[in-house]
Amino acid sequence: MNHLKLLVVFLIIPLVASLFPTPSPAAGVKGASLTIYNSGRALVNETRSVTLPKGPASVVFKNIPATLDPTSVRASAEGMAVSGIEYGYVPITRKTLLDRYVGRELSVILPDPADADARILRKATLLSNDGGPVFLVGDEVYLGDALAYLLPELPDDVQQEPTLTLRTENVAEAKRAIRLGYLMGGLTWKADYALTLDESGTSGAMDAWATIANTSGCAFVGARLKLVAGDVQRQPVRNLRMAAPKAMMAEAAMGDAAPRQESFSQFHLYTVPGSVDLSAGSTRQVSLFAAPKVTVRRELSSRYGAGVHQLSRSVKQGVDVGLHFTNTAGQGLGNPMPGGLMRVFMPASDGSLLLAGESNLAHTGVGGEVKLSLGRAFDVRVERTQTEFVRLGKRSVKMGWRIGVINGRSGPQPLKLTDAYSGQWEVVAADHKYTRPDAGSLAFDLQVPPTPDGKPVYVNYTVQVTY
Incomplete structure (x- = not known):
């Protein structure tokens, strides 16, 4: 009998796993202009081509970073007025799914109180998910651990990737180049220096590198890149989701061309020549300058x-x-x-x-x-x-x-x-x-x-x- 119960469990568990897919990051933003600050924030400007009807319309954009600051979004296009902006992202996680089943019935796999090696499948009502799930199983309140949960369906409002929706009013049906601008987290850079001294220890060669880290979960392909050096005043943004960083591999620098440096306000701005690919979870280094003989x-x-x-x-x-x-x-x-x-x-x-x-x-x-x-x-x-x-x-x-x-x-x-x-x-x-x-x-x-x-x-x- 115990073997039969365990067989049922093994058959059910793959079904449970299919209800909890891992949230996939955005596929990637192409051709954007990125301005990255030391503080871990970046300004993104990109253009997307969309055919819009005359009059009111809703435009839904995907491939949006999950770390986007919704309050910073700007959108414009010739012949188009924007009346509303909506950013939506409820990631598929255990908590977000269970939160939506509070007060509803689902199935749970529990330890069998009559046999320590067996498991049982029971119908239960989720009473609360505050600090952990609380179930009503029959006439009893269950506070223990469940091995798995089986949800009858995926809630409509959870998403595998974020979306940005524009409410627009258009003077005529036409193909529009919509310019998007927004601030986001998860992109940062810092300088790394290598000073190699000679035997006397009084002079040496210095190489300066900009190390750019992308922990946003979103890839940027063919991006034009600017780096701002300095302590730019910023305010914290609540509920700005930061994706967990992956293992990072430093990529090679881009050729021999150094970024163009200029003053910007009371800060310094570096414009990296050409275009850059910043894959999700990666680190890339770009040469800032080289000083062959530094006296120390x-x-x-x-x-x-x-x-x-x-x-x-x-x-x-x-x-x-x-x-x-x-x-x-x-x-x-x-x-x-x-x-x-x-x-x-x-x-x-x-x-x-x-x-x-x-x-x-x-x-x-x-x-x-x-x-x-x-x-x-x-x-x-x-x-x-x-x-x-x-x-x-x-x-x-x-x-x-x-x-x-x-x-x-x-x-x-x-x-x-x-x-x-x-x-x-x-x-x-x-x-x-x-x-x-x-x-x-x-x-x-x-x-x-x-x-x-x-x-x-x-x-x-x-x-x-x-x-």
Whole structure:
């Protein structure tokens, strides 16, 4: 008997699966003009040819992105007036289907309470689908899990793909070129940089790429592409459905032609030559610019917020590995640099290139200073001890510091030690030269010799702070 019941289940399950097809993405938009912003939003302009009758008509467009912002749609054509716009998309999912069967009868496959290995098919009324389905089975309310649901029919208002409907009024029957414009999510871009340094670590070649990701679920074929770099103000859009990203494969760049760059408002606009195919779930890279010889400077730095506290034990400080350069033609650059990820490579002794660190880069205009943090130094260590703490008044103290630096490398290392203070402060005594980069910082620029015996190089100073 149990075998018969299980056989029935296996025969029914394929029928259940057929009622829950996977929503298919839009087949693709052809020949559109795309303007993609850093923020993950894109402006789409496209033209579709439709024959319209004289007078009122409804025009239904398919191949519409599911991430379209319905409030942003614009449509126009010569001899045509638009009186209404409707965007419809109720995807076929378990929740949307069950929501439409609340109060209606359906069939459910349930565990057999008399046999743990068997299943039973029962008629049930769906009472609620809020947080999970609740059924009325006979005279009992069922709150447990069901193995499957069998719906007698597919609800009329669910769709496998979104549609856009225009209510139009036309002066005459004619073939119209309807211009559509709308904003959508799921298209974004960012810059990726590769800086390959030479053996000295003071110069190298930089390649800048625009990485475009399409997670909208909609393909764009033969699109004309513009990229806007900058933080354009935008407001969140509720219920903007974002399709789940697929596994992404980076595609090759488009030839040797670089995008044309120009200023746009207070932002920068890149126009990519030719046309681009952006398949759904893909990532594509386009070359922005190449700088064959960029001058950089390396720096080790360690920053400490001193405060006005008395310390009874020493403090170990991390030492950051930094790379600095200025975005000017004199240092081999002079191009707008959109925000993105900078990867730095350096040659090993056998000539192979290794990743020396990566850091996020903010939007940097021409003349801007770039400071990259590539990690923590392995061989250079800093440890400080408070040698004096005297309270001079209710809100005034004098503190003495001894900062020890160990350099485990074979050559001297440049190191910037920075201590941060708030309030009014002045250095009473110091055994090394120092600077005040700003009102709240004290800096020592050191050239630390090797310390093979493990004995630190010390910096001593005393400061008086009024807060």
